[in-house]
Amino acid sequence: MTPSELMQYLLFSAMLFVLGLFGALTRRNTVIVLLSIELMLNAANINLVALSRFLPGGAENARLPHPSLAGDFSATLGQTVALFTIAVAAAEVAVGLAALIAFYRLKASPNVDEMDSLKR
Amino acid sequence: MSGGTLAFFILAAFGLGGVTTMLTARRVIHMVLALSLSFLAIAGLYVLLGADFLGVVQIIVYTGAITILAVFGIMLTPHGGLETEPKSAPRQGRRMPLVAFLLAAGLFAVLFWAVAGTRFARSPFASDEPVDAAAIGGLLLSSRYLLPFEVISVVLLVALIGAIVLAKDDASDTAGSVQAEEHAGTSPAEPPTVRADNAEAHRADRTAASARDTGESGQHVEKEAQLVGAVREANRE
Amino acid sequence: MNAIWLPEVIVLAGAIGTLAFGLAARRSKAMSDLAMTLALITVVVALLPTVGLIGTVEEGFAGAFRIDGLTLAFHLLILIGTGLVLLIARDGRSDGVPPQYLAEYAALLLFAALGGMLIAAAADLLLLFLGLELLSISSYVLVGLKKTHLGSTEAAMKYVLTGATATAVFAFGMSYAIGLTGTTDVYQIGQTMADAGFMARYGRLLFVAFFFLIVGAFYKLASVPFYMWAPDVYQGAPTAVTAFLATVSKASGMALVVRLFLGSFAWVAWEAQPNVIKNFWSESTPYIAALSALSMIVGNVLALKARDVKRMFAYSSVAHAGYLIIPLAAVNPMMIDQIVFYLLAYLLANVGIFAVIDQVGRDRGSYDLSAFSGLYHRAPLVAWALLLFFLSLAGIPLTMGFFGKLNILLGAVWGGHFVLAGLLVVTSVISYVYYFAVLKQVFMRPGTTERPLAFSFGTATVIALAVLGTLLGSLFPGEVMRTMQQAFDAVQMFGIYQGRL
Structure with a gap:
């Protein structure tokens, strides 16, 4: 992987993040807002996986017996953290949809702009 | 252009295409399908990056579980029978789209400045081997x-x-009427069916409801719900 | 090796035990009530090893888990706060939460506290993230527990959406930080950044990472970029949960910010150009100071027009988040002590006030300002306690809150941030207006009823404990501060850096 390839990945993930944010701010349906937020988390995962292939921080961090292991360690670490992020994202979607169902039971609307009973 | 780069651009195009479709589609279900395409393309990128396991997890969790969950979420919460965003103001969004656009564009400018302005140095020990x-x-x-x-x-x-x-939905038989009242704020709604063992609870519910003025706000609803709950509790024992 | 993880394990075991107990006792109301008591006992039991660990500086799990003065101070804050909130929740059980969910209510409060404790003890960015998520996800559910109440479910929905966005922002920043440095250890991230030439090469991206992380973390503090959720969520949530969000959740967020900012970023120095040394702290200070100033202004100004008391306290908590961030902008030798002391004063006063709000709100069925009218005639002792809490929150001289603000003010002056110091004073004066509006209702307005307001045992205990704590802090601020500094030496946090910077 060359630096320019890494940059492609990072720019792609930046676009994904920004579009996800835009979707989260403008979409009306709660489910779509939640999925847009998932896109933002996916962007973070792409960053992790791509950057961990590069080891910019150097080899001495990993507390490994030999620096030649550092590359594999870094790649594994990046993907492991990404796995954690995926698990967290799934947990958040589950709770989010449950909250939506609880809300819908009382107001019969899945739209964010109709959540306006709390004011003053 | 190497095969890897070509594959990247094809997958990235699918990924961004899915997102833009999501942002422009009218029907909510189309949005979800478009997003599942994006998630699939991202899984491809993981495989390209030598993260095969992560790619498989991505397909199972995102394209499989989360998208299906979202479809269920949409089917469980139909909006007046229509699953479309209203045509009158499809682009207006829930808040000012201009603010959201400026925020997103500004953020992207910052990220672009940071990423494109960095000279990445690859460590000699870095590896491209699949994990x-x-x-x-x-x-x-x-x-x-x-x-x-x-x-x-x-x-x-x-x-x-x-x-x-x-x-x-733990209290659909009794609390349903309370919720409907709170939502409508006026006439006490009758639940469509009344099970025999809860008839007494409903009687209490109705008495409490009829005792109030119609224009009253929701502050008594809680007390009423407690009353109904207590009656139900007593019925059980 | 000490059992440094004992407090967390006790809380976890207590939470799971409470859940199991609730499952077994689902049919019986009396048994469900016991679940709250069980949770309360858990907190008290967890306090014992926490106090026993005072003075310990130790790492576990290969450095991912770290007990030091900072950790223990926040553990105590979180456990005390959770215990008091549980006492309110126990008596406020009719606050709209369906009675069959009392066990889940108690267990989720414990899980959320566990998340906060993990944040305070984590020296690993991944663990910080997961602790934050544990706290967040438990809080989402807690806010929506009044299931038959539209406001509560709406608040939960808003909390999930804003919270998930903040999580994504945090995760995005985390991905840059971990990816660039190749490690998840908070201290090693800092050390890698301090490597020669690293910041010169990756400085831009690391600044972006830092701001994403800080903005994601500020969400928990309800400070400026992410404060919009606070009013709605505070208003819709069950009152005990509001008290939890205002105190424990905020303390945990502060622990997160302190660990991240001071552990990884603040001390990094690099040679930007030949012979020009820059350091991260002084580069980031203007932005943090701006966020702090905006929080103080926005919170205090918006609180002026709030009529709902819980909403008013949401804005007030935004303002207090602003005060709490000041020490981070004005780095000085006592910054962590200032934060912890102020958090303690804020926690005691707020929990006491929310105990009163809970009781009055349930009695009157409304959280409007006017619900408090004539409280002095209905419950004179509680009215005097309320006066003490408000004076402390407002920072009237010779109360605990005053000494907390004074410390922060002196720190800001020491760090050369005269604007922040001035804003702290000015906005505090603004806050007198809306705090006084409540007091006016309590003491000067005739109420619609003169019926004495009975306070239940738990609420009365909370108020009494909060009064006791606030009085102690007001009468002996120096002693409290000194004891804190000896027991929870904040410098221990940087033990790992000794001789290396």
Whole structure:
């Protein structure tokens, strides 16, 4: 992987993040807002996986017996953290949809702009 | 252009295409399908990056579980029978789209400035080898990442309990009428069916409802719900 | 090796035990009530090893888990706060939460506290993230527990959406930080950044990472970029949960910010150009100071027009988040002590006030300002306690809150941030207006009823404990501060850096 390839990945993930944010701010349906937020988390995962292939921080961090292991360690670490992020994202979607169902039971609307009973 | 770069651009095009379709589509279900395409393309990118296991997880969790969950969420919450965003103001969004656009554009400008302005240096030890799933498992069981591994299980447990607590329709027989009243704020609604063992609860419910003025706000609804709950509790025992 | 993880394990075991107990006792109301008591006992039992660990500086799990003065101070804050909130929740059980969910209510409060404790003890970015998520996800559900109440479910929905966005922002920043440095250890991230030439090469991306992380973490504090959720969520949630969000959740967020900012970023120095040394702290200070100033202004100004008391306290908590961030902008030798002391004063006063709000709100069925009218005639002792809490929150001289603000003010002056110091004073004066509006209702307005307001045992205990704590802090601020500094030496946090910077 060359630096320019890494940059492609990072720019792609930046676009994904920004579009996800835009979707989260403008979409009306709660489910779509939640999925847009998932896109933002996916962007973070792409960053992790791509950057961990590069080891910019150097080899001495990993507390490994030999620096030649550092590359594999870094790649594994990046993907492991990404796995954690995926698990967290799934947990958040589950709770989010449950909250939506609880809300819908009382107001019969899945739209964010109709959540306006709390004011003053 | 190497094969890897070509594959990247094709997958990236699918990924961004899915997102733009999501942002322009009218029907909510189309939005979800478009997003599932994006998630699939991202899984392809993971494989391209030598993260095969992560790619498979991505397909199972995102394209499989989360998208289906979202479809269920949409089917369980139909909006007046129509699943479309209203045509009158499709682009207006819930808040000012201009503010959202400026925020997103500004953020992207900053990210572009940061990424494009950095000269990345690859460490000589960095590796492009695909990562074995066993290596991930080994890392998860190493002394350092054992604790996060335990904590994520607690997080998932909490999400499970929380989702059940929130989504469970535990009081549809009695509280349903209370909710309908609170929502409508005026006439006490009659639940469509009344089970025999809850008839008494309903009588209490109706008495409480008829005792109030019609224009009253929701502050008594809670007390009423307690009353109904107490009656139900008594019925059970 | 000490059992440094004992407090967390006790809380976890207590939470799971409470859940199991609730499952077994689902049919019986009396048994469900016991679940709250069980949770309360858990907190008290967890306090014992926490106090026993005072003075320990130790790492576990290959450095991912770290007990030091900072950790223990926040553990105590979180456990005390959770215990008091549980006492309110126990008596406020009719606050709209369906009675069959009392066990889940108690267990989720414990899980959320566990998340906060993990944040305070984590020296690993991944663990910090997961602790934050544990706290967040438990809080989402807690806010929506009044299931038959539209406001509560709406608040939960808003909390999930804003919270998940903040999580994504945090995760995005985390991905840059971990990816660039190749490690998840908070201290090693800092050391890698301090490597020669690293910041010169990756400085831009690391600044972006830092701001994403800080903005994601500020969400928990309800400070400026992410404060919009606070009013709605505070208003819709069950009152005990509001108290939890205002105190424990905020303390945990502060622990997160302190660990991240001071552990990884603040001390990094690099040679930007030949012979020009820059350091991260002084580069980031203007932005943090701006966020702090905006929080103080926005919170205090918006609180002026709030009529709902819980909403008013949401804005007030935004303002207090602003005060709490000041020490981070004005780095000085006592910054962590200032934060912890102020958090303690804020926690005691707020929990006491929310105990009163809970009781009055349930009695009157409304959280409007006017619900408090004539409280002095209905419950004179509680009215005097309320006066003490408000004076402390407002920072009237010779109360605990005053000494907390004074410390922060002196720190800001020491760090050369005269604007922040001035804003702290000015906005505090603004806050007198809306705090006084409540007091006016309590003491000067005749109420619609003169019927004495009975306070239940738990609420009365909370108020009494909060009064006791606030009085102690007001009468002996120096002693409290000194004891804190000796027991929870904040410098221990940087033990790992000794001789290396």
